[in-house]
Amino acid sequence: MTRVLVTGSSGFIGSNLSHRLIEEGYDVRGVDIDPPEFELPSGVETSLVDLRKEPDLPTSDIVIHLAAHSQVQPVVADSNRALENIEMTRHILEQAKQMDAFVINASSRDVYGSDLKPAEDEVTPDSPNGYAASKLSSEALANAYMQTDDVPVTSLRLANVYGPMDLNQRVIPIFIAHAMAGEELTVYGEGKLLDFVHISDICDGILTTIKRDEVVNGEVINLGSGTGTTLPEIASHITEYIEACPGWTVSTDRSGDVGTYVSNISKASGLLGFEPTVSLTQGLTETIEWYREQPDLREMILSRMGD
Numbered sequence: 078m079t080r081v082l083v084t085g086s087s088g089f090i091g092s093n094l095s096h097r098l099i100e101e102g103y104d105v106r107g108v109d110i111d112p113p114e115f116e117l118p119s120g121v122e123t124s125l126v127d128l129r130k131e132p133d134l135p136t137s138d139i140v141i142h143l144a145a146h147s148q149v150q151p152v153v154a155d156s157n158r159a160l161e162n163i164e165m166t167r168h169i170l171e172q173a174k175q176m177d178a179f180v181i182n183a184s185s186r187d188v189y190g191s192d193l194k195p196a197e198d199e200v201t202p203d204s205p206n207g208y209a210a211s212k213l214s215s216e217a218l219a220n221a222y223m224q225t226d227d228v229p230v231t232s233l234r235l236a237n238v239y240g241p242m243d244l245n246q247r248v249i250p251i252f253i254a255h256a257m258a259g260e261e262l263t264v265y266g267e268g269k270l271l272d273f274v275h276i277s278d279i280c281d282g283i284l285t286t287i288k289r290d291e292v293v294n295g296e297v298i299n300l301g302s303g304t305g306t307t308l309p310e311i312a313s314h315i316t317e318y319i320e321a322c323p324g325w326t327v328s329t330d331r332s333g334d335v336g337t338y339v340s341n342i343s344k345a346s347g348l349l350g351f352e353p354t355v356s357l358t359q360g361l362t363e364t365i366e367w368y369r370e371q372p373d374l375r376e377m378i379l380s381r382m383g384d
Contacts, residue, residue: 078102078103078104079103079104079138079139079287080103080104080106080135080136080137080138080139081098081103081104081105081106081137081138081139081140081141081287082106082107082108082134082135082137082139082140082141082178083095083098083105083106083107083108083141083143084107084108084109084128084140084141084142084143084144084165084169085108085109085142085143085144085145085147086107086108086109086113086117086121086123086143087107087109087111087112087113087114087123088109088143088144088147088245089238089240089242089243089244089245089276090143090183090235090238090276090279091107091109091143091144092113092114092115092117092242093240093241093242093276093277093280094141094143094280094283095107095117095118095121096117096118097280097284098284099118099119099120099121101284104120105118105120105121105122106121106122106123106124106135106137107121107122107123107124108123108124108125108126108128108132108134108135108144109123109125109126109144110125110126110127110128110144111125112125114242114244115242122135128144128165128168128169129161129164129165129168131168131171133172134169134172134176136176137176137178138176138178138179139178139179139180139181139287139290140169140172140173140176140178140179140180140181141181141183141283142166142169142180142181142182142183143183144165144169145162145165145183145211145212146158146159146161146162146208146211147185147208147245148208148245148246148247149187149206149208149209149334149335150246150334152206152207152208152211153206153207153208156207158207158208158211159207159208159210159211160211162208162211162212162214162215163211163214163215163218166182166215166218166219167218169182170218170219170222170226170228170230171222173222173228173230174222174226174228178228179229179230179231179287179290179294180219180228180229180230180231181230181231181232181233181283181286181287182215182216182219182230182231182232182233183232183233183235184212184213184215184216184232184233184234184235184297185208185209185212185234185235186234186235186236186237186272186299186301186335186338186340187204187205187206187208187209187212187335188200188204188209188212188213188216188234189234189335189338190203190204190205190209190335191205191335191336191337191338192337192338193305193337193338193339194303194339194340194341195341196341196343196344197234197296197297197298197299197341197344200213205334205335206334206335209335212234215232216232216297219232220295223294223295229290229294229295230294230295231286231290231293231294231295231296231297231298232296232297232298233282233283233286233297233298233299233300234297234298234299234300234340235274235279235300235301236271236272236273236274236299236300236301236302236338236340237271237272237273237274237301238273238274238275238276238279239273239274239275239276239360239361239364240275240276240277240360240363240364240367241276241363241364241367241368242276243276244374244377244378244381246378246381246382248308248311249273249311249315249361249364250368250378251378251382252311252312252315253315253319253364253365253368253375254368254375254376254378254379255322255379256315256316256319256321256322257319257321257322257368257369257372257375258321258375258379259321259322259323260322260323261322261323261324261325261326262312262315262316262322262324262325262326263325263326263327263328264308264309264312264325264326264327264328265308265328265329265334266308266327266329266334266336267307267308267309267327268307268336268337269307269308269334269336269337270305270306270307270336270337270338270339271305271306271307271308271335271337271338271339272301272302272303272304272305272306272338272339272340273302273306273311273357273360274300274301274302274340274353275302275353275355275360277354277355278300278302278353278354278355279300281351281354282300282345282349282351285349285350285351286298286349289348289349292348293348293349296344296348298344298345298348298349299340299341299342299344299345300340300342300345300351301339301340301342301353302340302342302353302357303339303340303341303342303353304339304357305337305338305339306357309325309327311361312325313325314357314358314361315361315365318361318362318365319365
């Protein structure tokens with residue numbers, strides 16, 4: 078049985094992905110600095126480790142590296158978090174070299190800054206924030222390990238992922254939590270246009286990357302919906318669906334935030350056969366209904382707003 082190690086297994090993407098990997102018959106191990114906030118499937122071995130301290134990791138055939146300081150604003154506030162992202166990636170690559178494991182490195186659409194459907198080779202060092210710089214640096218480090226140590230690696234640049242089990246300070250869970258609390262929503266940047274992709278489509282893309290490891294070794298691939306949606310459109314859908322919400326207002330954009338991004342997924346389509354299947358309307362509606370059944374988690378999201 079193929080052994081898969083998921084770093085950041087307690088997080089939003091890691092939790093959802095662990096369920097899918099078990100369904101697909103993989104032997105799944107998880108590592109995270111925090112315990113899981115949701116129950117992981119039976120059979121998932123989870124270890125609490127701090128990747129910044131370079132722990133020895135379980136021997137695996139595949140490492141899916143999701144662990145990171147993944148929110149832009151906290152990295153803007155503390156640039157040391159960007160350096161920690163790079164150091165964690167270096168440790169993962171070093172461990173993968175020793176285990177002879179294939180690495181799937183989770184990168185971000187932030188590396189492009191504001192751009193509409195850029196191809197993978199159009200990225201520049203003109204990073205919009207420290208988080209983007211850490212992800213671009215991690216990609217470069219992964220490529221270096223591939224070139225000098227024959228570590229097989231693929232970097233996936235993820236768009237704005239949304240769906241159930243997300244307790245992070247991302248726009249969709251924040252909007253839903255505020256709306257269900259009967260509070261007005263604040264849209265930071267009226268013209269902000271982003272690519273929102275459902276977690277199930279991202280899991281599909283990662284699973285296909287595992288199965289096509291030899292084809293995608295050394296590649297950098299965008300994963301997103303390929304469609305742009307403005308934040309006012311997101312706010313409108315949520316306020317229309319949740320009757321308790323009084324509406325939304327627009328505020329100025331925040332420093333470091335990317336204003337415009339839509340994925341170019343032609344490479345993902347060609348190499349992975351990747352075609353998103355969950356429409357934004359369907360995905361948002363299902364996500365809202367999941368949070369409706371989780372009042373304690375909505376309160377947790379709101380309580381973390383000041384963190």
